[in-house]
Amino acid sequence: MTTSLSTDHPGGPEALLAGNPRRRAREKAVHTIVTLAAFTSVLITVGIVGSLVFRAGEFLVGLANPSDADIAEARGPIGFSNLWSDQWAPRFFDFDIKTLLVGSLIVTVIAMAVATPLGLGAAVYLSEYADSRVRKILKPILEVLAGIPSVVLGFFALRWISPNLVQRFFDSEGQSLLAAGLGVGLLTIPLVASISEDAMRSVPGSLREASAGLGARKKTTTLSVVMPAAVSGLVAALIVATSRAIGETMVVFLAAGASGNSALFTVSPLERGSTMTAAMASQASGTDGTITELGFGSLFFVGFVLFVITLVLNLLADRFVRRVRHGY
Amino acid sequence: MAIVQPILDDKTGKRVEAQIASGGVSLSNLIFKWALLGCLLFSLLVLGVLIYDVFTDSWSVLSSRLGTFLANPTRTAADESGIFQGLRGTFWIGVFVIVFTFPVGIAAAIYLEEYARDNAFTRLINVNIRNLAGVPSVVYGILGLTVFVTLLKGVYGDVALSRGNTTTAGGLTLAILALPVVIITASEAIRAVPDSLREAAYGVGATKWEVIKSHVLPYAAPGILTGTLLSLARALGEAAPLILVGAVQGKLGPRTGFFGLDQLGEKFTAMPIVITDFAKQPGDSWQPVTAAAIVVLLLVVLGFNAVAVILRNRFEAKREG
Numbered sequence: 001m002t003t004s005l006s007t008d009h010p011g012g013p014e015a016l017l018a019g020n021p022r023r024r025a026r027e028k029a030v031h032t033i034v035t036l037a038a039f040t041s042v043l044i045t046v047g048i049v050g051s052l053v054f055r056a057g058e059f060l061v062g063l064a065n066p067s068d069a070d071i072a073e074a075r076g077p078i079g080f081s082n083l084w085s086d087q088w089a090p091r092f093f094d095f096d097i098k099t100l101l102v103g104s105l106i107v108t109v110i111a112m113a114v115a116t117p118l119g120l121g122a123a124v125y126l127s128e129y130a131d132s133r134v135r136k137i138l139k140p141i142l143e144v145l146a147g148i149p150s151v152v153l154g155f156f157a158l159r160w161i162s163p164n165l166v167q168r169f170f171d172s173e174g175q176s177l178l179a180a181g182l183g184v185g186l187l188t189i190p191l192v193a194s195i196s197e198d199a200m201r202s203v204p205g206s207l208r209e210a211s212a213g214l215g216a217r218k219k220t221t222t223l224s225v226v227m228p229a230a231v232s233g234l235v236a237a238l239i240v241a242t243s244r245a246i247g248e249t250m251v252v253f254l255a256a257g258a259s260g261n262s263a264l265f266t267v268s269p270l271e272r273g274s275t276m277t278a279a280m281a282s283q284a285s286g287t288d289g290t291i292t293e294l295g296f297g298s299l300f301f302v303g304f305v306l307f308v309i310t311l312v313l314n315l316l317a318d319r320f321v322r323r324v325r326h327g328y
Numbered sequence: 329m330a331i332v333q334p335i336l337d338d339k340t341g342k343r344v345e346a347q348i349a350s351g352g353v354s355l356s357n358l359i360f361k362w363a364l365l366g367c368l369l370f371s372l373l374v375l376g377v378l379i380y381d382v383f384t385d386s387w388s389v390l391s392s393r394l395g396t397f398l399a400n401p402t403r404t405a406a407d408e409s410g411i412f413q414g415l416r417g418t419f420w421i422g423v424f425v426i427v428f429t430f431p432v433g434i435a436a437a438i439y440l441e442e443y444a445r446d447n448a449f450t451r452l453i454n455v456n457i458r459n460l461a462g463v464p465s466v467v468y469g470i471l472g473l474t475v476f477v478t479l480l481k482g483v484y485g486d487v488a489l490s491r492g493n494t495t496t497a498g499g500l501t502l503a504i505l506a507l508p509v510v511i512i513t514a515s516e517a518i519r520a521v522p523d524s525l526r527e528a529a530y531g532v533g534a535t536k537w538e539v540i541k542s543h544v545l546p547y548a549a550p551g552i553l554t555g556t557l558l559s560l561a562r563a564l565g566e567a568a569p570l571i572l573v574g575a576v577q578g579k580l581g582p583r584t585g586f587f588g589l590d591q592l593g594e595k596f597t598a599m600p601i602v603i604t605d606f607a608k609q610p611g612d613s614w615q616p617v618t619a620a621a622i623v624v625l626l627l628v629v630l631g632f633n634a635v636a637v638i639l640r641n642r643f644e645a646k647r648e649g
Contacts, residue, residue, distance in 0.1 A: 023535055030537040034443055037435035041457050041511065044504055048460075048467060051474035121367025129361055138368060140637050145375045147558075147633035149565025151600040152622050155607045156378050159385075159615060189371050219360045240462065247464025249568035250600070254607055277466050277568065284469070284572040299572075303470045307463065314462035318455070 048307070056304035059297035063095075070294045078294070088279055089262035090295035099265040100302060103177060104246055104275040106267070107256070110181025111188055111245040116238060118185075119192025123237075126193070127200040128222050146190035154254035157183030162255060172270040175257025181269060183251040188241040195240060199233020200226055236320035243313035247306065249277035258282060276306045382626070385619030397620060402579050402602065406613040411621050413580045414602035417495065418564055418628070420591055421598055424499030425506050425563045430556050433510030437552075440511070441518040442540055461508040469572025472501030477573060493574025495596040501569050506559040513555020517548040550643035557636035561629045567600035577605040599625045 062070065066078040074093045088099040122142065126135055162179040166172050203226050211221040227234065252275045261282035263274035274282070283299040389397055393407075400410025436457075444450040481492035521544050529539040545552075571577070576597045585591060597605075603625060606618035 019535075027535050027537050031443060034435045034439035037432045038439040038444070038453050040432055041436060041453060041460060041507065044460060044471070044507065045456050047475055048463065048471045051471055052467070055470075055474060118367045118371050121364045122371055125361075125364035125368050129364060136641070138372070140641070141372055141375070142368070143637055144630060144633060145371060147561055147565075147630055148375075148378070149567070149600055149625060149629055151565070151567045151603050151607075152378070152382070152626065155603065155618060155622060156381070158607060159618075160377070160381055186371075186374055193371075217354060217357050219354075219357045222360075243462055244464075247466065249464070249466045249571075250604065253568075253571075254604065277464065280466055280469075281568055281571045284473070284574070285577055300470060300474075303467055307467050310462060310464055310467075311459065314459050317462075318458055 052300060052304045052307055055297065055300035059294065059301045062294050062297055067293065070292055073292050087262060087264045088274055090283060090292070090298045091262065093292075093294065094262075095298050095301070096265060097302070097305065099263055100274060100276045100279050101305075102265070102267060103252075103256070103263065103273040104277070106177045106269050106273070107181040107184055107248075107252055107275050108242060108245045110178060110269060111184035111248075112238070112242055114182060114185025115188040115192050115241055115245075119189045119237070119241070120196055120234070122189070122193040123197040123200060124222060124227075127197045128218065128226060142190050142193055145186075146194065148187075150187055150248060150250040151254070153183045153187050154251040156186075157251050157255035166270075170270055175255055175272055176270050177252075177256050177266075177273040178269040180252045180254075180256040180275075183255055184245050184248045187248060187251060188245050191244055192237050192241045195237035196230070196234045199230040199237065202233070203229045232320045232323040236317045239313050239317035239320065243310045243317065246275075246313070247277060247310050249281050252278040253281045276302050280306075379626075382619045382622050385616055386623045387616075389616045389620035390623065397617075398624075402597075402605070404579070406609070406611070406617050409606070409617055411599065411602050411624060412586075413597050414599040414621065415624070416586050416591065417498065417575065417596040417598035417601070418625075419586070420495045420596070421499050421502050422560060422564060424496075424503045425560050428500070428503040429506045429510050429559065429563075433507050433556070433559075434514050434552060436507075436511045437514035437518055438540060438544075440515050442536070442544065457508050457511050461512060464568075465505055465566050466568040466572060468501055468505040469569035471504065472497055472569055472573040476500050493576075493595060494593050496592045498570050498573050498575055498596055498598065499592075501573050502563040502566055505566060505569060506563040509559040509562065510556055513558070514548070514552045517551025517555065518544060520551060521547045550639055554636045554640040557632045557639075561632035561636070564598075564632070565600055565625065565629045567598075567604055570598055570601055571604070575601045577601055577608075599628070 060080075063078060063080060063082060066074070070078060070093075076093070078093055082093050082095050083097055085094045085096045086099075087094050088096050126139060126142075130138065157179050158175065161182050162175055165182065166176055166179045167174070170176075170178065172178065207225050207229055208221055211225040212218075216225070256274060256278055257272035258274035258278060261274075261279060263272065263279070266273050280299050280302050283296060396408070397410045398415070399412055400408060401412050402414075403409045440450065440453065444453070476497040477492040479492075480494055480497050525543050525547060526539050529543045534542065574595075576595050580595060580597050599621065603618060603621045606614050606621055609618075
C-alpha cells in the first residue's frame with residue numbers, strides 16, 4: 001500500500017483527516033436525495049388536504065352562490081338546505097349527506113359485526129393455541145385472504161352473498177346494504193386478525209408462565225391475562241378495521257345497489273343504499289345522465305367528510321398502537 | 329412478608345379434586361379452543377368458497393377461448409369480450425409503481441432510519457406516513473383527479489383524446505397510493521439490521537452511505553423486497569382511485585399496442601376496472617366473463633403476494649437458524 005498515515009501529507013494532517021472530497025460530495029448528495037424522498041410524503045399530504053379543502057370549499061361556495069347553469073338545471077332553490085333532505089341525488093341537487101353517513105354506518109356496523117369475532121378468534125387461536133407447524137400453514141392462507149382485491153369481494157358479495165345468503169334468509173329484493181356489509185366484513189377479517197395477533201404475541205411469555213404457574217387453564221390465561229395485557233393493540237386493530245370499512249369503496253359500489261348515483265334515505269340494511277365512498281365512485285364514473293358542475297363538486301365535499309372521519313380514527317388507533325409499544 | 333395461608337375449605341377442595349379427577353380436560357376449555365379454531369377455519373372456508381365459485385364460473389370462458397379472451401378488447405357482446413386493455417393498463421400501473429414508488433419509498437425509509445435525528449420534523453414525517461397509509465384509497469383518487477389529471481391536461485397535446493385522464497395520471501395516482509406502505513415496510517426491514525454490522529463497517533473507515541450501500545441494504549433486502557411486492561400487489565388490485573381519475577369503464581377505442589410509450593398519453597383502463605364494468609352489466613351471460621377476468625387478476629395479485637410471503641418465511645427461517 002502506498003497510502004501513508006504519516007503527518008507529512010501535502011496539505012498537512014487536517015487535509016488528510018478531511019478525507020476525499022469526492023467521497024464527501026457523494027455523502028452530501030445522498031443525504032439530500034433521501035431527505036427529499038422523505039419530504040415527498042409531506043407533499044402528498046399537502047396535496048390531498050389541499051385538493052380536498054379547495055374543491056370542497058368550491059362546492060360549498062357554489063351552493064351558496066349557484067351559477068346560472070346550475071339554477072337553470074335545478075327544479076327548486078339552491079342553498080345549504082339542499083344538504084338536508086330525504087335522498088342523495090346530485091342530479092336533482094339533493095345532497096343529503098345523512099343518507100350517505102347512515103349508509104356508511106350501516107355497512108361499517110355489519111362489517112365489524114362479522115370481522116370482530118372472526119378476526120379476534122382467528123388471532124387468539126394463531127397466537128395462543130396453534131403449534132408452530134399449524135401456524136406456518138394457516139397464517140399464509142389468511143394472508144392470501146388479505147391480498148384479495150376488494151373488487152373481487154364486491155363481485156362475490158353481488159353474485160354469491162346476495163342471492164345465497166341475504167335473499168334466502170331475509171326479505172330483501174336483490175342488492176342491499178347488508179350484502180355489501182358482509183362483503184366488507186370478510187375483507188376486514190385478515191386486518192383485525194393480523195394486528196391483534198401481533199399485539200398478543202408481543203405480550204411477554206413470562207406473564208403466561210406466571211398465570212399457568214398459579215394453576216390457571218389456557219382459557220383463563222388467554223382471557224384474563226393475555227388479552228387484557230394486549231388490550232391497546234386489540235382496540236387499535238378494531239379502530240383500524242373500522243376506518244378501513246368506512247373507506248372501502250368497491251364492495252359497496254358493486255353490491256349495495258344504488259342506481260346511478262342516487263339513494264333514498266334508509267335505515268334498513270335490507271334496502272338498496274349508498275355510502276360516502278360508493279357515492280364518490282358513482283359520481284366519478286358519470287353514470288348520471290347530466291353531470292352538473294355542482295353535482296360533480298359534491299364528490300369532493302363527500303371526500304372531505306370521509307377523510308376527516310378516517311383521519312380521526314387513524315390518529316386514535318395510532319395512540320393505542322404506541323401504547324402497546326411502550327408497554328413492554 | 330406474611331406467609332400466605334392456603335384456603336382449603338370444603339368447596340375449594342372438592343373443586344380441585346374434581347378437576348384432577350377429570351384428567352385436566354375441561355369442557356369449557358375445549359369449547360373455547362374449538363370456537364377459536366372455528367373462527368379461523370370459517371374465514372378460510374369463505375376464501376375457499378370464493379375461489380371455487382370464481383373458478384367454476386370462469387371455466388366456460390377459460391377453457392374454450394382463452395386466446396381471444398386475452399387478446400380481445402371489451403365488446404358489446406359478452407362472448408366476444410376480452411381483457412386486452414385491462415391487462416395493458418395494469419401492466420403500465422405496475423411500471424409506474426416500480427419506477428417511482430420503489431426508489432422513492434426505499435430512499436425515504438433510509439432517511440427515516442439512518443439519517444433522521446429524533447426531532448419534530450422526523451416525528452411529523454413518521455406520523456404523516458402512518459396516517460397516509462390509512463387514508464381510504466378513494467381519497468387518493470381525488471388527489472389524482474385534482475392534481476395529475478389537471479396538470480396533464482395539456483401535456484400530451486392532441487395525441488390524447490382524453491381530458492387528462494391518461495395512463496400517466498392513473499399510474500402516478502397508484503404509485504403514490506403504494507408509497508406509504510413501501511416506506512413503512514422498508515423502514516421495518518432496515519430497523520431490523522443489527523447495529524454491530526454498521527459499527528463493523530464504520531470501524532474499517534466506511535462513510536455513512538458506504539455503510540448503507542454495502543451492509544445495511546443487502547441485509548435488509550429480503551424484507552424490503554417483501555414489502556415492495558405486497559404494495560405492488562395492492563396497487564394492481566385497486567379500482568376506486570382509478571374510477572375517480574377517470575379510467576374508462578366500458579368500451580375503449582380499439583387502439584393497438586401494448587408496450588409502446590405512447591400508451592402513457594392515452595386513455596386507459598385496468599383489470600379491476602374491467603371487472604367492475606363486467607360485473608355491472610345486466611344479464612347472466614356476463615358472469616363467466618367477469619369470473620374469468622377475476623381469475624386473471626387473482627393470478628397476478630396473489631402471485632406477487634405468494635412470492636412475497638415465501639421470500640419472507642424463507643429468510644426468517646434462515647436468520648433464526
